[in-house]
Amino acid sequence: MLCNLFKNALFLWDKIEYIAPDQGFQSWSGNAELDGAVRTYGERHIPSGEEKQQANEAILDLLRRPLPAWFYVKDIPARLRYTIYPKKFDPETWDRLTSEKLAQPIGDGFQTSAPLGLTIMSILADCCAGSQKRLVTDEAASYSALDHYLATIGGAELGKFDKSSERLVTISLRIMNFQNVPLAKLVKLREKEGSRRGAHLTVLRHGYLKKVEEYGEKLVQAKTKRDAREIERVFEQEMRKDLDLLQDELKDEAKKVFFSAEMATAAIGLAGALVHPSVGFLLGGKLLCGGALYRKKVEYRSARNKTLKGHAMSWFYSMKRLQVV
Numbered sequence: 001m002l003c004n005l006f007k008n009a010l011f012l013w014d015k016i017e018y019i020a021p022d023q024g025f026q027s028w029s030g031n032a033e034l035d036g037a038v039r040t041y042g043e044r045h046i047p048s049g050e051e052k053q054q055a056n057e058a059i060l061d062l063l064r065r066p067l068p069a070w071f072y073v074k075d076i077p078a079r080l081r082y083t084i085y086p087k088k089f090d091p092e093t094w095d096r097l098t099s100e101k102l103a104q105p106i107g108d109g110f111q112t113s114a115p116l117g118l119t120i121m122s123i124l125a126d127c128c129a130g131s132q133k134r135l136v137t138d139e140a141a142s143y144s145a146l147d148h149y150l151a152t153i154g155g156a157e158l159g160k161f162d163k164s165s166e167r168l169v170t171i172s173l174r175i176m177n178f179q180n181v182p183l184a185k186l187v188k189l190r191e192k193e194g195s196r197r198g199a200h201l202t203v204l205r206h207g208y209l210k211k212v213e214e215y216g217e218k219l220v221q222a223k224t225k226r227d228a229r230e231i232e233r234v235f236e237q238e239m240r241k242d243l244d245l246l247q248d249e250l251k252d253e254a255k256k257v258f259f260s261a262e263m264a265t266a267a268i269g270l271a272g273a274l275v276h277p278s279v280g281f282l283l284g285g286k287l288l289c290g291g292a293l294y295r296k297k298v299e300y301r302s303a304r305n306k307t308l309k310g311h312a313m314s315w316f317y318s319m320k321r322l323q324v325v
Contacts, residue, residue: 003034003183008166010041010186012209014202019121019128020044021087037187045128052090054127059093059120063100071116073104082117083109088124164219168212171236175243176316189319200305201318208315211239239313246311250304 009016018027018038023046027038047055073081086094086109094110097103097120103110112120173181193201215235222228308314 003029003031004166006034006037006042007181007183007186008169010037010183010190011169012165012205012212015041015043017043017045017128017133019088019125020046021085022046025085033183037183040187041190047088047124047128049090051124051127052088052093055120055124056090056093058123058127059089060096062119062123063096063102067102068115071113072101073111073113073116074101076113080114081111082114083111084117084121085109089120093120164216165212167219167232168215168235171232172208172239172313172316175236175239175313176320178316178319200308201315203309204315204318207309208312211312242311243313243317246307246313246317249307249310 006016020027023044025044027035027042029035029038070076083106094103097110097112097116098105102116103112105111173179189201192198193205215231218231219228222231308318311317
């Protein structure tokens with residue numbers, strides 16, 4: 001699940017931040033490929049004192065309400081417990097949780113029940129994200145159930161996690177017939193994007209992200225599953241048409257270059273150089289042909305990049321052209 005979450009992040013965002021107890025913390029999942037990608041494209045977020053205090057106030061507000069038995073850690077089996085690094089929260093938070101028998105110290109951390117652990121981590125993530133960052137998780141189903149429960153008891157509201165981006169990316173992958181893209185391939189793509197000549201790929205990714213966010217907001221507003229399915233159907237239809245238009249426009253640009261008068265002149269120069277192999281004419285022919293071809297190459301690249309920028313599916317189209325996926 002965590003690997004899929006990070007792959008989705010590489011398709012969309014410049015970086016993905018994760019909450020860490022301190023700057024020395026190293027993410028470790030047991031998957032060397034995933035851990036390497038996180039080190040390169042992930043960024044630690046160390047909760048500030050203000051963020052910890054905001055979370056503490058929200059958690060204390062939650063504790064003023066009656067809580068279910070399965071929030072208390074005492075009789076929870078080990079497999080249903082959740083371990084948290086203590087530095088992520090304010091000491092007052094741990095004092096209150098332990099005094100209420102909602103947390104127990106263990107080794108260098110604290111254990112809670114899984115539901116309570118997810119709840120307080122959601123509250124902290126919401127405080128850290130502010131209004132400009134999107135919340136993502138590989139525990140979306142658990143958070144959704146908790147959010148529904150807390151709403152029934154009038155408890156703290158959890159941060160709203162993005163559950164739509166992955167579905168929209170999956171639709172886009174299906175359009176391109178990309179099957180189960182390996183993480184290593186995505187890392188390779190992002191390395192190309194970070195190279196000296198890869199700035200245009202960032203522009204294309206941002207263009208696609210804008211379209212995903214547009215439809216993601218529509219999915220958030222969907223009142224029924226039927227509404228959500230219709231929004232996804234329209235998204236897929238728009239993306240298929242966008243890809244068809246992109247391919248047609250790129251073909252048109254190529255034809256303009258191939259059938260231009262300057263290309264015809266270059267072709268004649270090249271033919272003359274081959275028919276008359278005198279040194280002077282051959283050099284002249286090379287200069288004529290090379291200069292015209294170079295100018296047309298620059299013009300075509302410029303026109304092509306302009307066309308690509310106008311289409312959301314250019315990001316995925318470029319992946320195929322680069323043979324990354």
